[in-house]
Amino acid sequence: MQYINLLYILSTVLLIIGLRRMSSPASAAKGNLIAAAGMGLATIVAMFDPIAGDQGNYAWIIVALAIGTVVGLVFSKKVAMTAIPELVSLFNGFGGACAVAISIIEVYKFGETSSIGARATTYMALFIGGVAFTGSLIAYGKLSGKVKDWKSGISSYFNLIWLALCLGLIIYEVVAMGQIEYLPMAILVVSLIYGFTFVLPIGGADMPVVISLLNAFTGIAAALAGIVYSNMVMLLGGILVGSSGTILTVLMCNAMNRSLINVIIGGFGSSAATAGAGPEGDVKEATANDTAIMMRYATNVMIIPGYGMAVAQAQKACKELDKSLTERGVNVNYAIHPVAGRMPGHMNVLLAEADVPYNKLIDMDDANNMFGDTDVCLVVGANDVVNPSALDDPSSPIYGMPVLEILKSKNVVVLKRSMNKGYSGIENPLFFHERTKMLFGDAKATIETLNNEVKSMD
Amino acid sequence: MLEILDYLSDNVLTINLWIITIYLGFEVISKVPTVLHTPLMSGSNAISGIVIIGAIILVRQSANDDYVSLVIGSVGIVLATINVVGGHAVTNRMLDMFKKKS
Numbered sequence: 001m002q003y004i005n006l007l008y009i010l011s012t013v014l015l016i017i018g019l020r021r022m023s024s025p026a027s028a029a030k031g032n033l034i035a036a037a038g039m040g041l042a043t044i045v046a047m048f049d050p051i052a053g054d055q056g057n058y059a060w061i062i063v064a065l066a067i068g069t070v071v072g073l074v075f076s077k078k079v080a081m082t083a084i085p086e087l088v089s090l091f092n093g094f095g096g097a098c099a100v101a102i103s104i105i106e107v108y109k110f111g112e113t114s115s116i117g118a119r120a121t122t123y124m125a126l127f128i129g130g131v132a133f134t135g136s137l138i139a140y141g142k143l144s145g146k147v148k149d150w151k152s153g154i155s156s157y158f159n160l161i162w163l164a165l166c167l168g169l170i171i172y173e174v175v176a177m178g179q180i181e182y183l184p185m186a187i188l189v190v191s192l193i194y195g196f197t198f199v200l201p202i203g204g205a206d207m208p209v210v211i212s213l214l215n216a217f218t219g220i221a222a223a224l225a226g227i228v229y230s231n232m233v234m235l236l237g238g239i240l241v242g243s244s245g246t247i248l249t250v251l252m253c254n255a256m257n258r259s260l261i262n263v264i265i266g267g268f269g270s271s272a273a274t275a276g277a278g279p280e281g282d283v284k285e286a287t288a289n290d291t292a293i294m295m296r297y298a299t300n301v302m303i304i305p306g307y308g309m310a311v312a313q314a315q316k317a318c319k320e321l322d323k324s325l326t327e328r329g330v331n332v333n334y335a336i337h338p339v340a341g342r343m344p345g346h347m348n349v350l351l352a353e354a355d356v357p358y359n360k361l362i363d364m365d366d367a368n369n370m371f372g373d374t375d376v377c378l379v380v381g382a383n384d385v386v387n388p389s390a391l392d393d394p395s396s397p398i399y400g401m402p403v404l405e406i407l408k409s410k411n412v413v414v415l416k417r418s419m420n421k422g423y424s425g426i427e428n429p430l431f432f433h434e435r436t437k438m439l440f441g442d443a444k445a446t447i448e449t450l451n452n453e454v455k456s457m458d
Numbered sequence: 459m460l461e462i463l464d465y466l467s468d469n470v471l472t473i474n475l476w477i478i479t480i481y482l483g484f485e486v487i488s489k490v491p492t493v494l495h496t497p498l499m500s501g502s503n504a505i506s507g508i509v510i511i512g513a514i515i516l517v518r519q520s521a522n523d524d525y526v527s528l529v530i531g532s533v534g535i536v537l538a539t540i541n542v543v544g545g546h547a548v549t550n551r552m553l554d555m556f557k558k559k560s
Contacts, residue, residue, distance in 0.1 A: 015505060016482065022501050022549075023490040029553035032501050036546040039508065043542075046511040053519045057528060060517050064532040068539020075540065076547035084548060088500045091545050094537040095507045101534035102512045105527050117465025129509075215503045222509035227472060229515050235472065236479050237508035243483025244502050248495065251488075338492045345496035352555040363492065 007045045008233045014038025015237050019244065025358070042233045081353050082310040085343040086143035089211045092218055093136030099129025099221035100188070106228055107184045112177070119174045121227045126184075127166055127191045129221035132214045134195030139211050142204045155201035156265045162197060166190050198264075205384065206263050208343045209252045213260070216245025255338040255402065283419065286437035288446065291378075291413050292453030295325060298375035301332045302367065304404055305347045306340050308381015308417070312443035315354035318380060321451040322356065328454070333360050335367035335377075335404050337385035364404060371408035379406065379414040381443050387428045397426055412436045415443045497552045504545025510538035 015038040021031025047061060072091075079087045103126035110119060141147030169190060173183045202210055219241025226234030253260050295301050303322070309315060322332045334356065340347045348361055362370065371377070379386055382404075389396035390403045406412055412435055419431070419438075430436055439446055466473065490498055513534035520527035 015508075016486070019486050019502065019505065022498050023486060023494060025491065025494060028494055028497060029550065032497070032546060032549045032553055035501060035505055036542075036550075039505065039542050039546070042508065042511055043514065046514040047518075051515060051518060055518060055520060055522055057517050057520060057522065060528050060532045061514055061535060064517075064535035065539050068536040069543045071536070072540040072542070072544030073547055076544045076551065079548065081552075084496065084500070084552065087548060088503050088545070091541045091548075092503050092506065095503070095509055095541040098507070098513055098534040098538035098541070099509045101530045101537070102509070102516045105516055105530055115465050116461045117469070120462075212499055215499060215506060218503070218506040218509070222506055222512070223476070225509055225512040227469070229512050231511055231515070232475075234508050234511050235475065237505050239476055239479040240483045240486070241502045241506040241508075243480040244487040245499075245506075247484050247487045248490075248499060248502075252495075255492075336492070338495075343496045343499065345493050348493040349496050349552050349555065358493075361493065 002050055004045055005049045007041060008049075008231075011038040011042040011045065012233055012236050014041065015233075015240065019240060042237075045233075046231075081350060082313065083144070084349065085208065085211065085341075085346065086140045088343075089136045089140040089143060089207075089214070092211065092215050093133050093140065095218040096129045096132030096136060096214070096221060099125055099218065099225055100133055100192075102225060103129060103221075103228070104184065104188055110177075114177075116174055118228065119177075120170075121224050123170045123174060123187065125221045125224035125228065126188060127170060127194075128217050128224065130188060130191030131195040131198060132217035132221060134192045135199040135210070135214045135217070136195075138196055138199040139207050139214065142199075143207050147200075149204055150200055152201075155197070159194070159197055159201075162190070162194050166194050202264065208339065208346075209249055209260070209263050211343070212245055212249040212252060216242045216249060219243075219245055252339060258401070283431055284434075284437050286413055286439045288439065288449045289453055291376075291437070291439055292450045292457070294411060294413070295330065295376050295378070295450070296328060296454050296457055298330055300370070300374045301325060301330055301376045301378065302362075302371065302374045302406070302409065303332065303334045304340075304377060304379045304382050304386060304406060305334060305336070305351065306380065306382025306385060307346075308383075308415070308443055310341055310346065310350055310381070312381060314380060314444040314447055315350045315356075317444045317447040317451065318351070319354040319356050321447050321454065322360075324451050324454045328458075333362050333367075333370070335362050335364070335370075335406075337364050337382070337404050340382055340385050364402060368405050368408075371404075371406055374406075374409035375411060377406040377409045377412045379412065379416075380447070381415065383416075383428055384426060386430055387426065388430050388433070389426070389428070393429075406430075407433060407435065410435070413439055415439050415441070415446050417442065497549050500545060500552065501549040504542050504549060507538045507541035507545060510535060510542060513538055 018031045018035025021027040103122050106122050169187050219238045223235050223238025325332050336347050386404050386406050390398045390401040513531050517531035
């Protein structure tokens with residue numbers, strides 16, 4: 001058994017290959033399985049690897065593994081595809097909680113001889129894991145509608161002070177060598193509170209960025225714990241997630257033309273409040289019948305899905321309408337904004353679930369080149385990603401963000417439940433534009449009506 | 459201050475590894491098409507559950523009657539297992555939908 005730790009090398013290789021394969025559509029599913037195999041192997045090695053002070057306790061470990069496996073499988077099978085972002089956030093919180101659990105035990109094991117470096121590492125794992133834990137819970141709550149956006153003018157100052165408090169206590173504890181018995185617990189509590197107050201003021205629309213960032217935090221916490229246990233798989237796996245999560249976060253921020261700092265301090269929420277009166281004007285309502293006729297006799301139709309499509313579960317109805325129109329010679333495509341929905345790629349997953357072919361999903365840049373030849377743009381529950389203020393209104397909080405330029409097309413029909421503002425709370429002049437018609441109602445029901453109208457025209 | 463430098467110099471190999479892996483992570487992700495961002499986030503989130511190994515080692519090193527350590531360590535294992543198993547399973551579910559079409 002003494003050489004079993006060599007298998008750690010194999011599991012590290014599996015994790016890297018898995019992550020690499022996951023980054024291309026053709027090999028992604030296999031990559032996930034390879035990474036899962038790497039994780040399974042690492043877990044088995046961790047159980048039998050010869051370690052100092054081994055006490056066994058296998059009953060505890062096996063029962064815990066069994067419970068976690070069953071709960072994890074049930075969660076993942078039961079969840080609706082629309083709820084995936086919040087589930088990922090919840091899972092991430094659990095990983096952070098595990099980092100918290102092990103580091104709080106480890107800090108109480110420190111003796112006189114523990115080095116400053118080891119202490120600092122463990123406390124940072126505790127702090128970062130704690131922020132990932134409670135922050136993810138808040139992100140979960142916001143995405144599932146259980147926690148409302150809340151922001152006050154002093155949030156960012158409070159957070160800065162609180163962050164300084166967390167780090168100050170950690171530095172004091174590390175240098176003071178555990179003189180105060182309850183200080184580790186105090187650090188645990190202030191870290192958990194920081195996770196709450198860090199995410200609470202960030203607008204719900206920015207949750208994808210936050211989840212990605214917190215995912216990176218969990219990875220960093222795991223890597224720090226890997227140093228504590230001198231375990232290379234934890235270290236490498238953790239850093240891989242930490243760095244890839246960070247770069248993914250930056251990519252998402254770029255897609256919204258915002259900096260990470262701006263997201264964290266809160267751009268949308270605060271500036272939208274001061275934006276004052278938005279555009280006013282007449283809204284033109286369309287009827288399902290008009291819209292159906294327009295689409296039936298169009299050459300090119302572009303569907304622009306947004307989070308509203310996910311909420312209304314309208315993806316299958318969309319696919320049916322697409323099918324009816326395609327059978328009648330209409331060319332139907334889908335324009336996908338990189339941050340439509342609640343996670344990047346959220347719309348792709350939903351439409352893939354509804355059997356929409358991969359080649360009909362058009363990226364933003366290609367779509368913007370195609371709108372000139374598009375007869376009808378059907379906006380299904382998207383708002384901020386089609387807001388023309390981003391192009392021409394420098395006073396708008398989202399000015400400069402790349403959006404789908406659907407006003408280049410001949411006709412725009414917006415399916416919307418009501419005239420409420422979008423997730424970011426910003427007015428959308430698109431709705432008042434002369435070429436835009438609004439079709440109010442539940443997206444799924446409306447699309448089904450449109451489909452019936454199209455079919456009845458033969 | 460000297461103590462910190464000592465600690466760093468004792469761990470030069472680890473720090474090197476840390477730097478190289480950061481670049482590896484950047485490289486692996488920077489070529490990913492947007493369509494895969496959600497599955498990738500979910501998959502890499504599952505990998506962050508690697509912290510489970512720490513919890514397993516913690517429980518193995520706990521005295522048989524140290525129930526605080528055993529219980530907290532086991533709760534850690536449960537939570538991290540949910541993260542790992544659930545994360546990979548849900549990623550698999552998402553990616554299956556892409557596979558069907560190609």
